[in-house]
Amino acid sequence: MGIHIPYVTSKASRSNTSDEVGDADSLGSSNQRESPAKTTKVMLESHEIQRAPASDDEDRIQIKPVNDEDDTSVMITFNQSLSPFIITLTFVASISGFMFGYDTGYISSALISIGTDLDNKVLTYGEKEIVTAATSLGALITSIFAGTAADLFGRKRCLMGSNLMFVIGAILQVSAHTFWQMAVGRLIMGFGVGIGSLIAPLFISEIAPKMIRGRLTVINSLWLTGGQLVAYGCGAGLNHVNNGWRILVGLSLVPTAVQFTCLCFLPDTPRYYVMKGDLHNATEVLKRSYTDTSEEIIERKVEELVTLNQSIPGKNVPERVWNTIKELHTVPSNLRALIIGCGLQAIQQFTGWNSLMYFSGTIFETVGFKNSSAVSIIVSGTNFIFTLVAFFSIDKIGRRTILLIGLPGMTMALVVCSIAFHYLGIKFDGAVAVVVSSGFSSWGIVIIIFIIVFAAFYALGIGTVPWQQSELFPQNVRGIGTSYATATNWAGSLVIASTFLTMLQNITPAGTFAFFAALSCVSTIFCYFCYPELSGLELEEVQTILKDGFNIKASQALAKKRRQQVARVHELKYEATQEIIEDI
Numbered sequence: 001m002g003i004h005i006p007y008v009t010s011k012a013s014r015s016n017t018s019d020e021v022g023d024a025d026s027l028g029s030s031n032q033r034e035s036p037a038k039t040t041k042v043m044l045e046s047h048e049i050q051r052a053p054a055s056d057d058e059d060r061i062q063i064k065p066v067n068d069e070d071d072t073s074v075m076i077t078f079n080q081s082l083s084p085f086i087i088t089l090t091f092v093a094s095i096s097g098f099m100f101g102y103d104t105g106y107i108s109s110a111l112i113s114i115g116t117d118l119d120n121k122v123l124t125y126g127e128k129e130i131v132t133a134a135t136s137l138g139a140l141i142t143s144i145f146a147g148t149a150a151d152l153f154g155r156k157r158c159l160m161g162s163n164l165m166f167v168i169g170a171i172l173q174v175s176a177h178t179f180w181q182m183a184v185g186r187l188i189m190g191f192g193v194g195i196g197s198l199i200a201p202l203f204i205s206e207i208a209p210k211m212i213r214g215r216l217t218v219i220n221s222l223w224l225t226g227g228q229l230v231a232y233g234c235g236a237g238l239n240h241v242n243n244g245w246r247i248l249v250g251l252s253l254v255p256t257a258v259q260f261t262c263l264c265f266l267p268d269t270p271r272y273y274v275m276k277g278d279l280h281n282a283t284e285v286l287k288r289s290y291t292d293t294s295e296e297i298i299e300r301k302v303e304e305l306v307t308l309n310q311s312i313p314g315k316n317v318p319e320r321v322w323n324t325i326k327e328l329h330t331v332p333s334n335l336r337a338l339i340i341g342c343g344l345q346a347i348q349q350f351t352g353w354n355s356l357m358y359f360s361g362t363i364f365e366t367v368g369f370k371n372s373s374a375v376s377i378i379v380s381g382t383n384f385i386f387t388l389v390a391f392f393s394i395d396k397i398g399r400r401t402i403l404l405i406g407l408p409g410m411t412m413a414l415v416v417c418s419i420a421f422h423y424l425g426i427k428f429d430g431a432v433a434v435v436v437s438s439g440f441s442s443w444g445i446v447i448i449i450f451i452i453v454f455a456a457f458y459a460l461g462i463g464t465v466p467w468q469q470s471e472l473f474p475q476n477v478r479g480i481g482t483s484y485a486t487a488t489n490w491a492g493s494l495v496i497a498s499t500f501l502t503m504l505q506n507i508t509p510a511g512t513f514a515f516f517a518a519l520s521c522v523s524t525i526f527c528y529f530c531y532p533e534l535s536g537l538e539l540e541e542v543q544t545i546l547k548d549g550f551n552i553k554a555s556q557a558l559a560k561k562r563r564q565q566v567a568r569v570h571e572l573k574y575e576a577t578q579e580i581i582e583d584i
C-alpha cells in the first residue's frame with residue numbers, strides 16, 4: 001500500500017533534539033555497526049527529553065520510554081508499509097462498527113413504519129422508548145464483561161459470539177407480532193452491539209502499527225456512522241413498503257454473515273495469542289502483519305509482548321482481574337485516564353445526540369415534515385461526513401482542539417434549537433405532540449438547520465474522540481479501563497433513549513434542548529481543564545503527562561513538538577529507514 005509511517009528517530013531529528021539529549025548525533029554514528037539491541041537504544045534515546053527545554057511548561061515534561069513495545073515498535077514502524085493483512089483485519093473488525101451503527105440507526109425509521117404491526121395497535125411513547133432502549137441496555141450489560149471475556153476467550157471468538165447474538169436478535173424481531181418479542185429481539189441484538197463496540201476498537205488497536213493506531217481506530221467510527229447512514233437510507237426506501245421494517249431488520253444479517261465468514265479464515269491478535277502462551281501463532285500473525293520486517297525483530301516483538309503480559313500480577317484469572325481493577329483505581333495516572341475516558345463517553349451521550357439518532361423521524365414529523373426520513377438521512381449524512389473530517393484532522397489539528405471547537409458549536413446550535421422550539425409552540429395531547437402553528441413553519445426550518453449544524457460539530461469532536469479511549473490506558477489496565485468507558489457510553493445511551501420522549505413531554509422540547517445545551521456548556525469546561533492534547537504522543541508519554549495532574553499546557557507543548565518532528569520526518573524518511581536497515 002506504500003503508506004510509510006513516520007517516526008521520529010532519524011539523524012536530523014536527533015540533531016533537532018540534541019540540545020536536550022546530549023550529542024545524539026555522534027552517538028548515532030558511532031553505533032552504525034553495533035548490535036540491534038544497541039541500535040534500538042540509540043534510537044530511543046533520540047526521543048527522550050531529559051533536560052529542561054525552553055519554557056517552564058516544557059520543564060515539567062520528563063519523557064522516558066517505558067517497556068510498552070517501544071523497542072520493536074520503533075524498528076517495525078519505521079520500515080513497514082501498511083500491509084494488506086492489517087488492512088483486511090481492520091476492515092473485518094470494523095464491520096462491528098457498521099453493525100453498531102446500523103442496529104442503532106434503523107430503529108428511527110422502523111418506529112415510524114411499524115404502525116399497528118405489533119399487538120395490532122400504535123406503539124405508545126413509552127413502548128417506543130423501551131424498544132429503542134432495549135438495545136442500549138443489552139449493550140451496557142455485555143460491555144461490562146466484554147473486556148474480560150476478550151482476555152479469556154479471545155477477541156475473535158467474542159466478535160463471532162456477537163455475530164450469533166445479532167442473528168438471534170434479528171430473527172426474533174423480523175418474526176415479531178408482539179411488542180415484547182420485538183423488545184427481547186432488540187435486547188439480544190444489543191448484547192452483540194455491546195461486545196462489538198468494545199472489541200472492534202480494541203482489536204484494531206492491537207493489530208495496528210502504533211503510529212497510525214488513532215486513524216485506524218477512526219475507521220471503526222466511520223463504519224459506525226456509515227452504518228447509521230445506510231440504515232436511514234434503507235429506512236427511507238422501505239418506509240412505504242408493507243412490513244418494510246421487517247426487511248430493514250433482516251438486512252442487518254448481511255454484514256453479520258460477512259464478518260462471521262471472514263473471521264473463520266482470520267487469526268486473533270498477537271497479544272491474545274501471547275496471553276494464551278501460543279507464541280507460535282503470535283509470531284505467525286506478526287510475520288503476516290509486518291512482511292518487511294526481519295524474523296529476528298518479530299521474535300523480539302513476541303518476547304516484549306510476553307514481558308508485558310507477565311507484568312499483570314495474579315496467579316489466576318479472578319486474581320488478575322481484581323488486581324487490574326485495583327491498579328486502575330489506585331495509580332493516579334490510571335485514575336485520571338479513567339476520569340477522562342468515562343467523562344468523554346458520558347459527554348458524548350448526555351449532550352443528546354442519540355436522542356436525534358433514535359427519534360429524529362419522530363421529531364421531524366412533529367415539526368411538520370412529511371418526509372421525515374429524508375431529513376434524517378441529511379442529519380446522519382452530516383454525521384458521517386464530519387466523522388471523515390475528524391479522520392483527517394484528529395492527528396493533525398489534535399483531539400483537544402477538535403473537541404474544543406465541537407462542544408461550543410454544539411452548545412450554540414442547541415440553544416438556537418431550544419429557542420426555535422419555544423416559538424414553534426408544541427403541546428402534548430396525551431402522548432401525541434401537537435404543533436400550535438399548524439403545517440410547516442420557518443421555526444421548523446430553523447430547527448432542521450441547527451440540528452444539522454449540531455450534527456456537524458458533534459461528529460467533528462465528541463462523536464469521534466472518546467473512541468480513542470485505549471490510548472489513555474497503559475497496557476496492563478487497558479482492557480478493564482476501556483470496558484468502564486464503553487459501559488459509561490451505553491449507560492448514557494440507555495438513559496437518553498429511555499427518557500428523551502418523556503422529557504419532551506414533561507419539560508417541553510424547548511426545555512429538553514436547553515438542558516442539553518447546558519450540559520454541552522459544562523462539558524466544554526470539563527474538556528478545557530481535564531483533556532490534555534494526546535495527538536502524536538507515545539502511549540507512555542500519555543502516562544507521563546497524566547502522572548501528577550492533567551498537565552494541559554505540558555501536553556500541548558509536547559504534542560506541538562511531536563507534530564513538528566513528524567512534519568520534518570518526510571524529508572528524512574529514506575535516510576532514516578536505510579540507516580535502520582543497515583544497522584539491523
Ligand SMILES: O[C@H]1[C@H](O)[C@@H](O)[C@H](O)[C@@H](O)[C@H]1O
Pocket residue numbers: 104221224225228348354357383459463464467489493
Ligand atoms: O461515536 C458514535 C457516533 O457518534 C454515533 O453517531 C452515535 O450514535 C454513537 O452513540 C456514538 O458512540
